[in-house]
Each structure stands twice: as structure tokens, then as C-alpha cells.
Amino acid sequence: MSDDSLPSPAGTRAAAVIPAAGRGVRLGPGAPKALRALGGTPMLIHAVRALAASRAVSLVVVVAPPDGAAEVRSLLDAHALPERTDFLVVPGGESRQESVKLGLDALPDGHDIVLVHDAARPLVPVDTVDAVIEAVRDGAPAVVPALPLADTVKEVEPAAVPGAPEPVVATPVRARLRAVQTPQGFDRETLVRAHRTVTDEVTDDAGMVEKLGLGVVVVPGHEEAFKVTRPLDLVLAEAVLARRRLNDGF
Numbered sequence: 001m002s003d004d005s006l007p008s009p010a011g012t013r014a015a016a017v018i019p020a021a022g023r024g025v026r027l028g029p030g031a032p033k034a035l036r037a038l039g040g041t042p043m044l045i046h047a048v049r050a051l052a053a054s055r056a057v058s059l060v061v062v063v064a065p066p067d068g069a070a071e072v073r074s075l076l077d078a079h080a081l082p083e084r085t086d087f088l089v090v091p092g093g094e095s096r097q098e099s100v101k102l103g104l105d106a107l108p109d110g111h112d113i114v115l116v117h118d119a120a121r122p123l124v125p126v127d128t129v130d131a132v133i134e135a136v137r138d139g140a141p142a143v144v145p146a147l148p149l150a151d152t153v154k155e156v157e158p159a160a161v162p163g164a165p166e167p168v169v170a171t172p173v174r175a176r177l178r179a180v181q182t183p184q185g186f187d188r189e190t191l192v193r194a195h196r197t198v199t200d201e202v203t204d205d206a207g208m209v210e211k212l213g214l215g216v217v218v219v220p221g222h223e224e225a226f227k228v229t230r231p232l233d234l235v236l237a238e239a240v241l242a243r244r245r246l247n248d249g250f
């Protein structure tokens with residue numbers, strides 16, 4: 001936890017919704033991804049600590065695997081977490097979008113800013129969390145942390161048969177592209193309206209706000225906020241955590 005984190009001025013308390021109900025199919029067989037160990041501690045606990053490290057975040061809502069709410073509650077009780085933060089656990093749904101909606105439905109009054117953060121991004125630094133909150137406080141209805149791309153991106157006509165060559169349709173100008181991370185931050189009313197209104201499947205919450213025709217802004221993301229999606233990501237996460245522990249002297 002960082003004492004340098006953003007303070008919470010009256011009237012701008014933030015809540016974080018952490019969707020953690022995914023199975024982690026791309027990571028391979030095993031427990032639901034959020035419950036798998038990273039440095040001996042469940043990935044979800046790392047993500048919860050990362051968000052609760054911000055002094056502006058007074059509530060964290062964890063969206064658990066549909067049949068795993070009791071297990072997640074026990075995990076939260078068994079790990080050291082900041083006392084100033086409240087924690088709620090609700091069961092999730094079939095898609096990320098549905099899980100986030102279930103988390104939003106559980107939010108009590110009194111939080112003007114809502115962050116949505118993937119449990120699968122366990123190592124996001126608190127400075128990134130605070131930068132997102134600050135941009136929402138400054139008046140943006142929706143804020144996403146993002147990084148420039150290292151690879152050139154091609155748009156293709158997807159093959160009907162997996163593995164078949166795919167015709168290239170276009171090469172977007174890379175300098176205008178960003179790879180989007182979480183936590184994404186929102187003026188609460190905007191995010192709730194987006195989840196009530198937008199029915200198309202989208203892959204991030206800011207995309208729903210875009211569909212309302214509202215402005216979304218990007219702030220700098222962080223390399224260590226990467227998403228643990230495939231087995232190699234877990235290797236990288238273990239290495240980043242080991243480096244942090246070495247630097248912190250424990």
C-alpha cells in the first residue's frame with residue numbers, strides 16, 4: 001500500500017468493481033483464473049490489494065465465479081487487506097459484461113466514481129489507478145489507461161477454417177492505436193447508464209460508453225498492468241513479482 005496515493009476529497013469517493021468470474025480457458029486447465037496462485041497468493045488478492053492501495057478507493061466489489069462467492073469471501077477474510085476499505089462479494093455471470101453489471105448492481109450509494117478492473121491484471125501499480133481516478137475527477141466521464149503498440153496491426157478477413165491464410169483488409173496507422181488496460185474509470189451515472197442501455201457485446205466498459213456517444217479519454221497505462229491471459233503471461237507475472245519482492249527486500 002502506498003501512502004503517496006491520491007487522497008479522497010469529500011464527495012468524490014471511488015468504488016472498484018473487480019470482475020473475477022472468468023474461467024481462464026486460455027490459461028489452461030485448473031481452478032478459475034482469478035483463484036490461481038501468483039507468488040503463492042491468489043491472483044485476485046493481488047488485484048484487490050492493487051486497487052485498495054489507492055486511498056481514493058473506499059469500496060471494492062469482487063465479482064466471484066458464479067458458484068464461488070463463499071470461497072472468495074473466505075479468501076478475502078484470510079488475507080491482509082487495508083482496514084479503511086470495505087469489501088463486497090457477489091456472484092458473476094456468463095460474460096465479463098454481465099459480471100460487471102452484477103457488480104454495479106451491488107454498489108451502495110455514496111460513490112461518485114467507479115473503476116472496473118480485471119482480476120486478471122494483478123500487478124497494476126497504484127500510480128496508474130490514481131491517474132485514472134484523477135482524470136475522472138477532472139471531468140472526463142470515461143477514462144482508460146493504455147499503451148502504444150509495439151507490433152504493426154493488420155485487419156483481416158477472418159478465415160472460415162482455423163489456420164487457413166487470412167486476406168489482409170487494411171493496415172491501420174500504428175501511431176494512432178493504443179492497447180487498452182484496466183482499471184477503466186467512470187463517472188458512476190455514465191457507467192450505470194451504459195450498462196442499462198447497451199446490449200451489444202463489447203470487450204471493455206469504455207466501449208459501452210462510446211456507444212452512448214460520450215467522450216472517452218486515454219491516459220498512460222503501465223507495462224506491469226498487463227493481463228494474465230495465456231501461460232506465458234503467468235511466467236512474466238511471476239518474474240515481475242519476484243523483481244518487486246527483491247527490490248522491496250522481502
Ligand SMILES: Nc1ccn([C@@H]2O[C@H](COP(=O)(O)OP(=O)(O)OP(=O)(O)O)[C@@H](O)[C@H]2O)c(=O)n1
Pocket residue numbers: 018019020021022023024025026027033034063092093094095096097099100117118119120121227228229
Ligand atoms: N464471465 C466472466 C468472464 C470474465 N470475467 C473477468 O473478466 C476479466 C477479463 O477476462 P479474461 O482475461 O478474458 O478472463 P477469462 O474470461 O477468465 O479468460 P478466458 O477467455 O481465457 O476464459 C477477468 O478478470 C475475468 O475473471 C468475469 O468476471 N466474468
Ligand SMILES: C[C@](O)(CO)[C@H](O)COP(=O)(O)O
Pocket residue numbers: 096118179180181182203204205227229
Ligand atoms: C477489458 C480489457 O482488459 C481491456 O483490454 C479486455 O478488453 C478484456 O478482454 P477479454 O476478452 O475479456 O480478455
